[in-house]
Amino acid sequence: MKKNSIxxxxxxxxxxxxxSAYTFLGSGKGANSVxxxxxxxxxxxxxxxxxxxHGEHGGRLLEKEGFRLxxxxxxxxxxxxxxVYPSRTSGEAIPLNEVQLKIRLKRLDRTEEFLFKxxxxxxxxxxxxxxxxxxxxxxxxxxxxKTYTWNYPSVEVRVRLSPLSVKNAGIEVKKAGPxxxxxxxxxxxxxxxxxxxxxxxxxxxxxxxxKVIKHQGDRVRAGQLIGVLESRSLADAKNQHFTAVKHRExxxxxxxxxxVVAESTSKLLGLLQQNLPVDTLYxxxxxxxxxxxxSLLLPAxxxxxLARSVFNREKHLFEKKIASQSxxxxxxxxxxxxxxxxxxxxxxxxxxxxxxxxxxxKALSLADLEVQTTMQKLLSIGLSRAxxxxxxxxxxxxxxxxxxxxxxxxxxxxxxxxKGEAVRKEDTLFLIGDLRKVRVNITIPxxxxxxxxxGQKARVYSDMLKLEAAGRLTYLxxxxxxxxxxxxxxxxxxxxxxxxxxGLFVNVRLVEETAQLPLAVPKEALQSMREWTVVxxxxxxxxxxxxxxxxxxxxxxxxxxxxxxxxxxxxSKNSFAVKADIExxxxxxxx
Numbered sequence: 001m002k003k004n005s006i007x008x009x010x011x012x013x014x015x016x017x018x019x020s021a022y023t024f025l026g027s028g029k030g031a032n033s034v035x036x037x038x039x040x041x042x043x044x045x046x047x048x049x050x051x052x053x054h055g056e057h058g059g060r061l062l063e064k065e066g067f068r069l070x071x072x073x074x075x076x077x078x079x080x081x082x083x084v085y086p087s088r089t090s091g092e093a094i095p096l097n098e099v100q101l102k103i104r105l106k107r108l109d110r111t112e113e114f115l116f117k118x119x120x121x122x123x124x125x126x127x128x129x130x131x132x133x134x135x136x137x138x139x140x141x142x143x144x145x146k147t148y149t150w151n152y153p154s155v156e157v158r159v160r161l162s163p164l165s166v167k168n169a170g171i172e173v174k175k176a177g178p179x180x181x182x183x184x185x186x187x188x189x190x191x192x193x194x195x196x197x198x199x200x201x202x203x204x205x206x207x208x209x210x211k212v213i214k215h216q217g218d219r220v221r222a223g224q225l226i227g228v229l230e231s232r233s234l235a236d237a238k239n240q241h242f243t244a245v246k247h248r249e250x251x252x253x254x255x256x257x258x259x260v261v262a263e264s265t266s267k268l269l270g271l272l273q274q275n276l277p278v279d280t281l282y283x284x285x286x287x288x289x290x291x292x293x294x295s296l297l298l299p300a301x302x303x304x305x306l307a308r309s310v311f312n313r314e315k316h317l318f319e320k321k322i323a324s325q326s327x328x329x330x331x332x333x334x335x336x337x338x339x340x341x342x343x344x345x346x347x348x349x350x351x352x353x354x355x356x357x358x359x360x361x362k363a364l365s366l367a368d369l370e371v372q373t374t375m376q377k378l379l380s381i382g383l384s385r386a387x388x389x390x391x392x393x394x395x396x397x398x399x400x401x402x403x404x405x406x407x408x409x410x411x412x413x414x415x416x417x418x419k420g421e422a423v424r425k426e427d428t429l430f431l432i433g434d435l436r437k438v439r440v441n442i443t444i445p446x447x448x449x450x451x452x453x454x455g456q457k458a459r460v461y462s463d464m465l466k467l468e469a470a471g472r473l474t475y476l477x478x479x480x481x482x483x484x485x486x487x488x489x490x491x492x493x494x495x496x497x498x499x500x501x502x503g504l505f506v507n508v509r510l511v512e513e514t515a516q517l518p519l520a521v522p523k524e525a526l527q528s529m530r531e532w533t534v535v536x537x538x539x540x541x542x543x544x545x546x547x548x549x550x551x552x553x554x555x556x557x558x559x560x561x562x563x564x565x566x567x568x569x570x571x572s573k574n575s576f577a578v579k580a581d582i583e584x585x586x587x588x589x590x591x
Contacts, residue, residue, distance in 0.1 A: 055085065057122075062150045063089050067143055069150075071103070073129055080133065082114055082125030086143070096123055100142040105135040108158075108539040109568070131532065131547045132157045157529060157545035159581045172573035173538050176564050179520035179557045184509035185451045186555075187489075189442040189460065191504040193433050194492055199407045201430035204381030207231030207402055209421045216415045220406040220432060227404035227417075227429065234381065235399040238391055241374035245392070248367035251360070257289075258360040264288040265353040268297065269346060278302050293349045304335075304342035311335035381425075410434040411498075435498045440471070442489035442508050449487060452476065457511040458491045462504060469493040469500065473510060509555065519564065520557045525572050526550075527579045535564055536571040536578045543571065543578045 053061035059072025070085040084101055086094045096118035103114045103125070112135075116123035134157060139150040161171075207229035214226040264285075271284050281301070285294075314331035317323035378388050382404070390397055414431035417423055440460055444452055456473045475490035491508065493500065500506075525535050532547040551559030564570060571578055 057083065057085055059083070059085070060152070062139060062148075064148050064150070065146070066090075067141070067146075067148055069101075069139065069141060069148075071137075071139060073133060080129040080131065082116070082129060083119075083122040084116060084125075085122050086141070093121075094143065096121075098143060099123065102140045104138040104140070105129075106138070107135045108537070108542055108544055132545055134158045134544055157534070157582055159543055159578065159585055160541045161543055161578070161581065162541060169577040170574045171571055171577055173569050174572045176519060176521065176560070176566055176568045176570055178566075179517050181515040181517050181520070181552055181557065181559065182509075182554045183512045183514075184459070184555060185448055185512055187442050187444060187448070187508045187510065189440040189491070189506050189508040191500050191502050191506060192439045192441050193413075193435075193502050194437050194439045197408065197410070197434035197437060199410070199430075199432045200428050201226070201404055201406070201432065202382075202428055203229060203231075203402065203404070203423060203425055205231050205233040205237075205402065205425045207234070207423055209417050209419050209423060210401075212415075212417070212419050214406075214412050214415075214430075216412050218412045220410060220412060222406060222409050224406050225403055226406050226412070229402040229404065229423065230398075230400045231402045232400060233425075234402045237374070237377050237381065238399045241371070241378055241388065242391060244367065244370040244374045248364065248371050251364040251367040255357075255360040255364045258357045260289050261291045261293075262353045262357040264290045265293050265349060268293065269350055272297065272301055272346060278305060293353065296345055297349055300338075300342040300345045304338040307331075307335040307338035404429060406430075406432055408432060408434050433502075435495055435500075435502075437492055438495045438500050438502065440491040440493060440506060440508060442473075442491060443484070444476075444487045444489050446480065446485045446487075451512050452489065452510055459509045459511070460491065460493050460500075461507045461509070462500075463507070465499065465504075467499055469495075515552070517552065517557070517559045519560045519566050521560060521564070521570065522556060522572055523553070523558055525570060525575050526558065527575050529579065529582070535560075536575055537564070538569045538571065543582075545579075545582065546570075 053063075055061045055070030055072070057070055057072045057074075059070040062069045062071060066089050068087050068089045070087075072083050072085070073080050074083045075081070082103060084103075086096065086099045086101075088094060101116040101123050103116075105112045105114070114125040114127065114129075116125055118124075134155050136153050137151065139148075141148045161169075208231075209227065210230045211228035213228070214220055214224075220226060267288060268285055268290055271281055276284065278301070281298075311331045311334065314323055314328045318325060318328035375388060379385070382402070384405070387403065391399075410432045411434075412430060413433045415429070416427065417429050423429060440458075452473070454473055454476045458471045458473055460469045460471065461467070471491040471493040473489050473491055475488075477488040480487050521535055526548075527534055527536070527545070529545050532545070533550060534545040534547050536543045537546045546563050548563030549561040551561045553559065
């Protein structure tokens, strides 16, 4: 019995010490306290009077018709729990088994009910009281056949804000839900031109600047005229091409005629082999374009036919003993001579016809080659095929005029000449860049190389310009800079508004790994209140701090393990404004 008294006395002393410490923190002497008294309500409209009664255990006193309850939330060294001390209003204790007690808590999002059973000298709630202790309380007790009911607010870390106040404070809310965790490698980079989208305008010939149309910073389109030169070298190159084209035209005409003559000659030779009468042969070749072969072959054919007729007559007379042998032999000699001349001439003409045709074909091929060579020379110095064609369709166009045109859509980044200036063929006159995509050159320290691989997703940031873009690591250097002990990487990012300017220093995060989080919030949604890390949930016009347990995190989000449910509306941006309003109202802690 003596031992039990000592234990009871120890518990009383511990409770008094805990209550004193609690009162001290609640009175503003604690480092994080902003409320003046622990028994005060959390909001101005719900503050308790200074005279609101509290019992010796620091709990709220509820009295009615001679019956008293002291309702306390005890949390010294244990999770918060209801402890209720029943007694008569005179102070006389009441046996605990005579009282049936139930407490109902109405929170913003749900209602909880607590049942009680005796434990020592108090009635103990059947489960813990979750933070925050902000709710409307309904106490219902039965004693000696009577039912006693009390209702009172117990509000903390909660504030009511009108829609206008929310808008003016820049507070943003969203539904709690899943997010993708990204473990990243933080690196530094610099914006540069994407070399695939850069054009260096080099004239390819010497000349004098006659006109400057586009200047640094001007926007240009592909094919647009940006400057004009005057070049004697261009005139020479154009003349060479013009001459080559004319030679080809002549060679083509010669080949066409040689082809016709060759075809006619071949037809004539075919007819000659049929040994047609001379009159019939002349009729068959009438209208054919044969050329000099006609004047050579037809007389030889006629002479051969005549010699053959004489020979045949003399042979017949000789065989009948009418003509002499000498006349016969003379006729035979004449026939064979005429035949040899005719056959030889026919073969020579057939050969010469094909040789002439081949020569004309070769001449045309050489002329084609010369045209292509002179055209390639003009193309290599920047003329388009349309420009070359205009030499023949626009004879009044000066041969010395050389037009500088942009090969791409973009912006004039550099211009290195002025009107009247002499330029050389190797000079870069314009630098034009298409800035709709830019390159990010990244410096990757040696210690981070094991975390980097080609193809990784990348996020590029500029805190100064408030810009962000996504890309992939498309290049990873194969050699290391000995001075900096680093490797160069490259990411290409879209730049549709051309806000990423070459030369800008940026931050780059390469995604090392990703994980799907079932519930996460932005880091800026988190605030510290009392000993908690909280997010602020929203129900109607009410905003309430909700203590949360944190899990994994990355640069932007943190996993919520408990304290917030999926689908609840919470403050995702400018949460510090809600915290300031709660602290300003004095709504920090009240049990």
